[in-house]
Amino acid sequence: MRKVGALILVVSLCTILWAMRASAADEWGEIVIPKDSPIKIGLGAMLSGSYATLGIDIRNGAEMAIAEKGTLLGRKIVLQAEDDQCEGAPSVAIAEKFCNDPILVGVVGYMCSGGSIPASDVHNKYKVVMISPSSTSLELTARGIPIFFRTCWNDKIQGKAAADFALKSKWTKVAVLHDKSAYGQGLAEEFRRNLEKGGGEVVAFEGLTRGDKDFTPVLTKIKPLNVQLVYFGGMAAEGSLVVRQMRRIGIKAKFLSDDGCYTEKDFIQASGKAAEGAFVTYAKTPEAAAFADWVKRFEAKYGPRQTFSPQAYDAAKILMMAVEKVAQKKEDGGIVIGKKALRDAVAATQYEGVTGTITFDQYGDRTGSVVAVNKVVCDKGKCSFKEVK
Amino acid sequence: MSLVPSPEVIADQVLNGLTIGGIYALIALGYTLVYGILFMINFAHGEIFMFGSFAGFFILHQLVESGFASTNLALSLLAAFLGAMLTSSILGVILERAAYRPLRKAPRLAPLISAIGASIFLQNVMMLLVKARMQIYPDVFPEGIIGVGPVSVSYFQVFIILGSVLMMVGLYLFIKKTRTGKAMRAVAEDKDTAALMGIDVDRIIVTTFVVGSALAAVAGVMVGMYYTQINHMMGFLPGIKAFTAAVLGGIGNVAGAMLGGYVLGLAEALGVLVLPAQYKDVIAFSLLVMILVFRPRGILGEVVSERA
Numbered sequence: 001m002r003k004v005g006a007l008i009l010v011v012s013l014c015t016i017l018w019a020m021r022a023s024a025a026d027e028w029g030e031i032v033i034p035k036d037s038p039i040k041i042g043l044g045a046m047l048s049g050s051y052a053t054l055g056i057d058i059r060n061g062a063e064m065a066i067a068e069k070g071t072l073l074g075r076k077i078v079l080q081a082e083d084d085q086c087e088g089a090p091s092v093a094i095a096e097k098f099c100n101d102p103i104l105v106g107v108v109g110y111m112c113s114g115g116s117i118p119a120s121d122v123h124n125k126y127k128v129v130m131i132s133p134s135s136t137s138l139e140l141t142a143r144g145i146p147i148f149f150r151t152c153w154n155d156k157i158q159g160k161a162a163a164d165f166a167l168k169s170k171w172t173k174v175a176v177l178h179d180k181s182a183y184g185q186g187l188a189e190e191f192r193r194n195l196e197k198g199g200g201e202v203v204a205f206e207g208l209t210r211g212d213k214d215f216t217p218v219l220t221k222i223k224p225l226n227v228q229l230v231y232f233g234g235m236a237a238e239g240s241l242v243v244r245q246m247r248r249i250g251i252k253a254k255f256l257s258d259d260g261c262y263t264e265k266d267f268i269q270a271s272g273k274a275a276e277g278a279f280v281t282y283a284k285t286p287e288a289a290a291f292a293d294w295v296k297r298f299e300a301k302y303g304p305r306q307t308f309s310p311q312a313y314d315a316a317k318i319l320m321m322a323v324e325k326v327a328q329k330k331e332d333g334g335i336v337i338g339k340k341a342l343r344d345a346v347a348a349t350q351y352e353g354v355t356g357t358i359t360f361d362q363y364g365d366r367t368g369s370v371v372a373v374n375k376v377v378c379d380k381g382k383c384s385f386k387e388v389k
Numbered sequence: 390m391s392l393v394p395s396p397e398v399i400a401d402q403v404l405n406g407l408t409i410g411g412i413y414a415l416i417a418l419g420y421t422l423v424y425g426i427l428f429m430i431n432f433a434h435g436e437i438f439m440f441g442s443f444a445g446f447f448i449l450h451q452l453v454e455s456g457f458a459s460t461n462l463a464l465s466l467l468a469a470f471l472g473a474m475l476t477s478s479i480l481g482v483i484l485e486r487a488a489y490r491p492l493r494k495a496p497r498l499a500p501l502i503s504a505i506g507a508s509i510f511l512q513n514v515m516m517l518l519v520k521a522r523m524q525i526y527p528d529v530f531p532e533g534i535i536g537v538g539p540v541s542v543s544y545f546q547v548f549i550i551l552g553s554v555l556m557m558v559g560l561y562l563f564i565k566k567t568r569t570g571k572a573m574r575a576v577a578e579d580k581d582t583a584a585l586m587g588i589d590v591d592r593i594i595v596t597t598f599v600v601g602s603a604l605a606a607v608a609g610v611m612v613g614m615y616y617t618q619i620n621h622m623m624g625f626l627p628g629i630k631a632f633t634a635a636v637l638g639g640i641g642n643v644a645g646a647m648l649g650g651y652v653l654g655l656a657e658a659l660g661v662l663v664l665p666a667q668y669k670d671v672i673a674f675s676l677l678v679m680i681l682v683f684r685p686r687g688i689l690g691e692v693v694s695e696r697a
Contacts, residue, residue: 206665213612214405214616
């Protein structure tokens with residue numbers, strides 16, 4: 001008797017599943033938000049550890065967008081922030097969890113390229129949209145993954161901007177350091193390629209370990225080469241130590257780094273006096289008054305902004321707008337969102353965000369991003385980033 | 390780049406090696422002292438180092454905020470070091486009481502597991518206390534370079550090298566010349582006989598933890614001031630490196646821990662000259678494997694009969 005019962009159960013379950021499949025209007029399947037259920041948005045960023053300042057900044061940006069929005073299609077919006085540790089393994093685990101959450105519509109994240117790359121495979125399997133505010137690695141948009149988008153620039157643009165600036169400043173003898181991550185190393189290679197194309201010479205190309213605190217051995221090795229510039233591809237925790245220890249052992253070369261070091265707290269403050277005169281690349285500041293206004297609102301709520309909070313704010317906004325555009329009400333009060341329709345709505349974004357006009361190209365890269373070089377300028381002991389015109 | 394590094398670069402790297410080596414040696418001493426007496430590896434030693442570093446950080450931070458440090462630098466530094474030593478010592482004593490003493494008669498694996506548990510526990514306590522982001526040590530120490538010919542050494546390197554040597558000389562005299570030191574040596578040799586001779590073994594074990602923890606605290610404050618970033622996980626890597634140094638020199642042997650620390654620091658700094666910089670940790674641990682293959686008891690390890 002029991003076996004027959006089980007058989008009937010299996011058969012009926014299969015029938016129901018098949019019926020659901022057949023009725024699905026979207027070829028990638030649908031997200032069904034039941035009546036009275038909130039809508040969830042996922043967020044992956046490093047919330048504890050060496051780069052937590054960056055991750056918390058991202059979370060604050062997304063949180064602000066959601067708080068301002070209030071409700072989505074009349075439902076409460078829940079932001080589920082998870083700590084992706086800026087690494088592949090935790091990001092993949094979080095991606096699995098997010099993609100299997102029935103009321104989750106999409107993800108803002110992940111923070112680091114090394115996490116976003118493997119996580120995007122998981123997202124692609126379940127066809128859940130992810131918009132990273134901060135992963136700049138070239139590889140992410142080079143693999144034909146349809147559900148990946150980013151509100152930041154990519155390292156092709158960033159590496160070229162840095163190399164062009166070095167060449168323009170006549171720093172042609174250069175040492176390049178990177179943190180061996182998908183982000184840092186990829187960017188360092190892109191910088192080297194562009195610099196050498198422009199006639200510059202890379203006399204040292206060395207990796208260092210994330211989490212290490214002592215870079216004097218490698219810097220001492222570089223010192224006798226008398227380079228004009230040290231370029232570093234990586235994050236602020238290591239970048240601030242590199243510039244500090246460079247000065248300590250007496251390397252007088254200029255220091256140029258990337259968006260990972262564009263943080264007042266973890267780069268300028270952490271480097272102390274050594275920060276003065278350092279250069280980092282980051283998006284060109286939007287000239288629109290809306291941006292300055294946004295920064296004021298953000299800082300009133302969360303304190304000084306660091307790096308990617310505006311990009312995270314825009315990412316969350318884009319996701320919510322796309323959901324609003326494609327959601328369909330069901331008779332029982334539920335909401336149906338087609339996954340393919342949602343992805344297409346994000347891809348077709350035409351949005352005037354706080355970071356400027358946002359549209360995506362066919363690969364998920366943001367079109368028209370401009371990366372500028374910023375210099376750390378100090379005035380009466382107060383240091384800050386100033387865009388180099 | 391030429392393959393043969395210039396003598397100046399080698400001299401610079403030797404100084405780098407001596408700086409980090411001194412720090413490894415100070416931490417390694419804590420491992421070796423405890424091992425010498427209890428025959429157990431105190432895997433929570435890295436966390437004692439971390440707590441010392443944070444104690445120094447809070448004291449210095451307060452003194453800098455109040456403006457005291459700008460006029461009384463030497464006094465502030467002294468306060469930071471003493472405060473850190475006190476904090477770590479108290480932690481070491483608590484650890485011995487709570488995690489190791491109840492297991493002293495247990496099989497040898499039990500205190501080891503207890504130590505690993507204590508280590509994880511302490512990391513999480515600090516994470517809850519200070520939040521899980523890195524803290525930046527205040528800049529108090531004057532930055533500057535002393536140039537001796539083409540070789541340059543920063544004030545801070547001089548401070549660490551001399552400071553660590555001073556601590557080690559102090560420890561050596563303490564063990565060789567004082568009554569307590571003599572008692573420590575006796576307990577290390579034979580606990581039961583020492584007890585019969587009227588030595589309070591429990592008190593000596595506590596003293597050992599206090600001394601080892603205080604040395605780790607000094608290393609913690611030095612690391613904090615030198616590398617400027619501290620977080621709740623900072624004890625892990627130096628802990629492993631210092632353990633390597635202790636084994637390298639011959640665990641249980643005080644002079645061996647000092648030597649092991651310097652050998653490891655120098656190997657890391659000089660190895661970078663011939664290998665890419667990312668192999669720094671590979672060099673350290675390969676060295677350990679080589680020493681263990683050819684001299685299983687470490688460089689200075691004596692051949693002793695198995696007692697436990």
